[in-house]
Amino acid sequence: MNRLSYENAPRILVKPPGPKSLELLDIQDKYETKSRIYTQIFRMAVDDAKGSTVKDVDGNIYIDWFSGISVLNLGHSNPIVIDAIQNQLNKIDHINEVPTEARVQFLKTLESTLPGKLRNNAKIMFTVxxxxxxxxxxxxxRYITKKKIIIAFSGSYHGIAGEIASATANYHYREYENLDYHNFYHLPYPYKYRFPIKVNDEDISKVVIDMLENILKDNYSGIGPVGGVLVEPIQGEGGYIVPPDDFLPMLREVTEKYSIPLIADEVQSGVGRTGKIWASEHWSITPDIMCISKSIGGGIPASMIAYKKEYDEFLPQGFHLGTYRGNPLALAAGNAILNYLQNSEILNRVQEKGKYIVERFNEMSYISNYIGDVRGKGFMIGVELVKDRKSKEPATDVAIQLKKKLFEKGLLMHTCGHYGNVMRFMAPLTIEDDLIDKGLEVFENSIKEIGNT
Ligand SMILES: Cc1ncc(COP(=O)(O)O)c(C=O)c1O
Structure with missing residues (x-):
């Protein structure tokens, strides 16, 4: 692929927010809700964006390690995506469920990428x-099993609108919506760096699976009957946490043993982000239901579930309806994106480069004691900051300071984690080598400047 990004990034001409940005931010403040988050983190107004770079209205150019929260895995304005959307725009841009070429092509392509036994053997239901x-x-x-309780995991994020807010672990979202706790029960995610139960690292998965199995088999466990297990194969908002290698295979085994649907939420970990099209592939597991969104629409809102064909015979017409499902522009983009991921060398590069980036962040732990843990797969990499490696006290204030410093030096990087103390590498998969290295240099200099060496 030819170079997609601006050549001269990062380029800071005026400390952000510059005067033109401020003008637009002020107007936005006047009209738009105060509950926004990202305008506090990246205080600028955007002019345009190319590849893995974003230009603000004051002429500053930033390296983008943010990808619109993992929505732009092929970067901004990728010609592959733009061409697909433009061609589709000339034909039809909205129709409800009736097949179009774009829809049918997308379905075929998506099916051919699905993990394990779902491949070419699943049903798709579009959502938004x-x-x-x-x-x-x-x-x-729940409909298939006629059982209500869903087991999710601490640190999980599955959305915040409606009942799914109860699956998301952070209770604030339920409080904002004044929701009751709707039949979700959370087990600890196998988060090696901060597992809440004192056990040897190699026993972590077993402890979680034993807790789950106890719920599934013991009518007196106090929790049940269970209708599904919902898991992020690599946890996103919870802190870019890669589970131990035995966790997902064991989870698959126990859910199969008790005939409980296993739902893999690949909204963030999917579409190539971890160096495989689906993160589930790293552990060769087949979920019964898989959630897909973010990069699948190339920037146009789109989502869907892929599920075991056998479930289909039980579903009535009108199950989980919605006006905007399966937008033709998004599906044309999704088809082009999946084809590119399947037929190019990009995923191998993401795996290799991902290892290099993890190595570079690990090297930086020699110059900064704030770096407590580095983990990740492909381009889903977390750097957890702590005040002190022994106590592991989260260095949330340092993460906030670092994020601001990086922004002012022209690098967009976001955080995640239970305490907001995990720096999060989620650059477009197409990012050029020089922008990885320049970004790493900016990161290294900034963390050095903050101190604690
Ligand atoms: C794993 C995961 N699931 C679900 C969601 C919710 O997606 P949306 O914000 O599009 O509702 C997110 C969003 O970040 C996510 O990371």
Whole structure:
């Protein structure tokens, strides 16, 4: 692929927010809700964006390690995506469920990428957002099993609108919506760096699976009957946490043993982000239901679930309906994106480069004691900051300071984690080598400047 990004990034001409940005931010403040988040983190107004770079209205150019929260895995304005959308725009841009070439092509291509036994053997149900897909997945599991309780995991994020807010672990979202706790029960995610139960690292998966199995088999466990298990194969908002290698295979085994649908939420980990099209492929597991969104629409909102064909015979017409499902522009983009991921060398590069980036962040732990843990697969990499490696006290304030410093130096990088203390590498998969290295240099200099060496 030819170079997609601006050549001269990062380029800071005026400390952000510059005067033109401020003008637009002020107007936005006047009209738009105060509950926004990202305008506090990246205080600028955008002019345009190319590849893995974003230009603000004051002429500053930033390296983008943010990808619109993993929505632009092929970068901004990728000609592959733009051409697909433009061609489709000339034909039809909205129709409800009736087949179009774009829809049929997308279905065929998507099916050919699905993990394990779902490949060319699944049914697809379109939804609109990531949360909507998770909501549909949970409804499907409950409908099939006629059981209400869904087991999710601490640190999980599955959306915040409606009942799915109860699957998302952070209780604030339920409080904002004044929701009751809707039949979700959370087990600890196998988060090696901060596992809440004192056990040897190699026993972590077993402990979680034993807790789950106890719930599934013991009518007196106090939790049940269970209609599904909802898991992020690599946890996103919870802190870019890669589970131990035995966790997902064991989870698959136990859910199969008790005939409980296993739902993999691949909203963030999917579409190539981890160096495979689906993160589930790293552990060769086949979920019964899979949630897909973010990069699948190339920037146009789209989501869907893929599920075991056998479930289809039980579904009535009108199950989980919605006006905007399966937008032709998004499906044309999704088809082009999946084809590119399948037929190019990009995923091998993401795996290799991902290892290099993890190595570079690990090297930086020699110059900064704030770096407590580095983990990830492909381009889903977390750097967890702590005040002190022994106590592991989260260095949330340092993460906030670092994020601001990086922004002012022209690098867009976001955080995640239970305490907001995990720096999060989620650059477009297409990012050029020089922008990886320049970004790493900016990161290294900034963390050095903050101190604690
Ligand atoms: C794993 C996961 N599931 C679901 C969602 C919710 O997606 P949306 O914000 O589109 O509703 C997100 C969003 O970040 C996510 O990371």
């Amino acid at each position: 957002t990531g949360g909507d897909a998770c909501e549909a997945a949970v409804s499907l599991a």
